[in-house]
Amino acid sequence: MVDTTTRIAVIGGGMGGLTAAIALTKIAGVQVTVFEQADQLGEVGAGVTVAPNAARVLDRLGVLDRIKQLGAVPDGHGVYLDAMGGMVTDAAWEDSAKQYQNIGMYRPDLISALAQAVDPDTVRLGHRLSSVETVDTGIRVRFANGMDDVVDAVIGADGIHSVVRNAVDQHPEPVYSGYIVYRGVVDASRLPADWPMISQVWMGNRRHFMCYPLQQRKLFNFVAGIPSDRPLNGPWSGPADVSELAAEFAGPDWDPQLQHFIGLIDKTFWWGLFDHEPLTNWSRGPITLLGDAAHTMLPHQGQGVNQAIEDSMALATFLAEADDVTDIPEAFRRYTAVRMQRTAILQNGSRRAGAMFDAQYEFADLTKRDADIRVGRDFRRSAVFDYDAQKVAEHALNRFRKVVQFT
Numbered sequence: 001m002v003d004t005t006t007r008i009a010v011i012g013g014g015m016g017g018l019t020a021a022i023a024l025t026k027i028a029g030v031q032v033t034v035f036e037q038a039d040q041l042g043e044v045g046a047g048v049t050v051a052p053n054a055a056r057v058l059d060r061l062g063v064l065d066r067i068k069q070l071g072a073v074p075d076g077h078g079v080y081l082d083a084m085g086g087m088v089t090d091a092a093w094e095d096s097a098k099q100y101q102n103i104g105m106y107r108p109d110l111i112s113a114l115a116q117a118v119d120p121d122t123v124r125l126g127h128r129l130s131s132v133e134t135v136d137t138g139i140r141v142r143f144a145n146g147m148d149d150v151v152d153a154v155i156g157a158d159g160i161h162s163v164v165r166n167a168v169d170q171h172p173e174p175v176y177s178g179y180i181v182y183r184g185v186v187d188a189s190r191l192p193a194d195w196p197m198i199s200q201v202w203m204g205n206r207r208h209f210m211c212y213p214l215q216q217r218k219l220f221n222f223v224a225g226i227p228s229d230r231p232l233n234g235p236w237s238g239p240a241d242v243s244e245l246a247a248e249f250a251g252p253d254w255d256p257q258l259q260h261f262i263g264l265i266d267k268t269f270w271w272g273l274f275d276h277e278p279l280t281n282w283s284r285g286p287i288t289l290l291g292d293a294a295h296t297m298l299p300h301q302g303q304g305v306n307q308a309i310e311d312s313m314a315l316a317t318f319l320a321e322a323d324d325v326t327d328i329p330e331a332f333r334r335y336t337a338v339r340m341q342r343t344a345i346l347q348n349g350s351r352r353a354g355a356m357f358d359a360q361y362e363f364a365d366l367t368k369r370d371a372d373i374r375v376g377r378d379f380r381r382s383a384v385f386d387y388d389a390q391k392v393a394e395h396a397l398n399r400f401r402k403v404v405q406f407t
């Protein structure tokens with residue numbers, strides 16, 4: 001185990017960076033400093049699903065109980081519906097052992113639950129990273145506020161437009177997918193009393209609408225995916241008119257229940273969806289990536305944060321094996337080898353899920369689309385929700401140890 005004098009910087013205090021800070025402290029026994037550009041830790045006022053594969057990690061990190069107190073576990077499985085509300089199939093919502101379920105979280109609540117588990121003295125707010133440079137004594141990180149520091153290792157959890165990613169390799173930037181989402185929340189007390197407390201997805205022609213409960217069922221999250229040629233060379237999110245959103249799901253081809261839900265929305269904002277081909281490398285020496293910085297993915301499988309949480313556990317498991325600072329690059333290489341495969345599958349799967357929800361490409365035939373969605377449900381439970389990031393990292397470590405013995 002590296003000693004406590006080792007200086008590790010996590011760039012970004014989002015959901016990925018904070019989980020990494022918790023995992024590195026609890027599992028690898030190292031203290032990190034989190035550098036966040038914003039003046040306070042926070043998130044957009046929308047929802048996110050903590051899936052069973054991440055709930056398993058958060059349980060081992062001791063934060064799941066708090067997350068469950070703040071979130072909403074649905075009544076049962078979700079549903080995929082056609083545009084008129086007809087059932088296509090049920091959706092996976094728990095792991096095969098029925099131990100962990102999906103938890104709907106209001107994003108600010110998830111950040112606050114994670115932040116409570118991080119020593120506040122280790123978080124530096126108002127520090128926007130501007131450059132990363134290798135120097136004789138380590139890695140120099142410079143910030144827009146004029147501060148700089150030299151550390152032994154850097155973990156880039158700085159999101160989709162990561163600065164740290166450029167220090168790892170000359171990777172292409174994420175690209176706009178041609179879709180935007182409208183996002184927001186509805187006060188659940190305004191919904192009809194028999195509104196199902198589950199996740200529902202209505203899938204129509206080139207658009208879909210999803211909703212699920214949050215915050216002990218006081219709020220309902222919504223996400224509506226729509227094709228858009230909105231130019232994204234400026235901002236890639238902003239406030240939007242509810243009437244714009246309502247017009248996308250108006251008319252006799254859409255379920256009146258859905259239209260009722262949309263009628264209860266007071267406020268919404270739009271968000272450009274970006275996609276990224278899996279990167280060919282996440283690490284360079286003692287610099288590595290985690291979360292969206294490493295694997296920006298479309299949100300259609302609800303796995304972006306969940307993968308960042310898996311990354312954090314895997315990274316901490318590999319780092320726990322490092323005896324001193326000189327072992328960190330090898331720990332990062334091992335982490336990268338294991339995580340790149342897992343997240344590439346989910347990046348590709350998320351693209352495919354979006355194409356299905358929105359009846360694009362070969363799914364223009366809705367009968368085939370619906371059959372594919374039924375097959376995807378079982379894959380999701382076994383391949384996504386049952387995955388144990390810590391066990392996979394430990395098995396990989398054993399294999400790496402055997403290889404080292406033979407060489």
Ligand SMILES: Cc1cc2nc3c(=O)[nH]c(=O)nc-3n(C[C@H](O)[C@H](O)[C@H](O)COP(=O)(O)OP(=O)(O)OC[C@H]3O[C@@H](n4cnc5c(N)ncnc54)[C@H](O)[C@@H]3O)c2cc1C
Nearest residue numbers: 012014015016037049129159291292299302303304305306
């Ligand atoms: C509509 C939608 C719905 C989604 N739903 C889900 C879902 O249900 N489940 C799920 O798992 N995922 C979901 N996602 C994806 C998820 O939101 C992201 O994958 C997740 O936020 C990534 O976390 P992160 O910590 O890697 O990056 P971010 O959340 O982007 O955090 C990065 C942090 O780094 C900071 N930062 C950035 N640049 C710098 C810098 N230069 N210096 C210092 N700090 C910096 C930022 O301020 C931020 O705090 C959804 C995404 C969208 C768009």
